[in-house]
Amino acid sequence: xxxxxxxxxxxxxxxxxxxxxxxxxxxxxxxxxxxxxxxxxxxxxxxxxxxxxxxxxxxxxxxxxxxxxxxxxxxxxxxxxxxxxxxxxxxxxxxxxxxxxxxxxxxxxxxxxxxxxxxxxxxxxxxxxxxxxxxxxxxxxxxxxx
Amino acid sequence: xxxxxxxxxxxxxxxxxxxxxxxxxxxxxxxxxxxxxxxxxxxxxxxxxxxxxxxxxxxxxxxxxxxxxxxxxxxxxxxxxxxxxxxxxxxxxxxxxxxxxxxxxxxxxxxxxxx
Numbered sequence: 150x151x152x153x154x155x156x157x158x159x160x161x162x163x164x165x166x167x168x169x170x171x172x173x174x175x176x177x178x179x180x181x182x183x184x185x186x187x188x189x190x191x192x193x194x195x196x197x198x199x200x201x202x203x204x205x206x207x208x209x210x211x212x213x214x215x216x217x218x219x220x221x222x223x224x225x226x227x228x229x230x231x232x233x234x235x236x237x238x239x240x241x242x243x244x245x246x247x248x249x250x251x252x253x254x255x256x257x258x259x260x261x262x263x264x265x266x267x268x269x270x271x272x273x274x275x276x277x278x279x280x281x282x283x284x285x286x287x288x289x290x291x292x293x294x295x
Numbered sequence: 296x297x298x299x300x301x302x303x304x305x306x307x308x309x310x311x312x313x314x315x316x317x318x319x320x321x322x323x324x325x326x327x328x329x330x331x332x333x334x335x336x337x338x339x340x341x342x343x344x345x346x347x348x349x350x351x352x353x354x355x356x357x358x359x360x361x362x363x364x365x366x367x368x369x370x371x372x373x374x375x376x377x378x379x380x381x382x383x384x385x386x387x388x389x390x391x392x393x394x395x396x397x398x399x400x401x402x403x404x405x406x407x408x409x410x
Contacts, residue, residue: 176323
């Protein structure tokens with residue numbers, strides 16, 4: 150679903166928002182990352198940045214699948230700005246508080262929090278909104294490098 | 296968006312096994328990789344080479360499977376060596392610091408020699 154905004158939008162305003170709603174199941178994560186890769190490619194992100202976006206979005210979807218419990222859907226929205234792509238991934242489950250994941254020591258042979266660590270490392274800005282009644286919303290920004 | 300998993304013997308290394316992975320390792324496909332590695336360890340194969348040369352993508356669930364396998368073989372003084380030439384996959388091991396706990400090699404013979 151594409152929602153175009155006004156022609157007179159300033160450079161930093163949202164130009165378009167592309168939304169994807171997927172079943173909250175593991176077999177759909179690949180579709181989410183390929184869709185976001187296609188959008189980033191259209192915006193002329195580098196191959197390396199597209200790989201970063203793919204992984205970050207997949208990790209966010211994986212969190213939804215593993216922690217959202219009773220959520221039946223993952224909503225992914227890509228807001229296209231002139232100089233950045235803002236991706237939100239949200240579910241309507243009981244919520245996963247990525248803010249509570251402590252930074253891990255490099256080289257530590259542990260699995261816990263690896264997904265959130267990767268998201269924070271690969272994206273330029275990351276924020277979590279957790280509401281036990283409405284679910285979790287993860288907002289990630291990747292700037293377009295000149 | 297799938298994975299194939301094959302197991303071979305390591306020439307000249309009694310009991311060691313090579314796991315060839317081909318495809319993408321994510322939350323959907325990683326259970327298949329985990330099952331293979333778990334079966335090998337249950338059968339007493341504690342020296343493993345995981346060949347990632349034909350893996351195009353890996354996420355935290357895939358890393359978790361590899362870390363879980365490494366923890367289990369270490370209990371038996373075993374090791375897990377990785378063969379990895381894809382720069383994007385190498386980058387994931389770099390930024391997570393996992394290069395410090397896995398032996399990562401550019402070729403199967405060098406991974407085998409290090410067992």
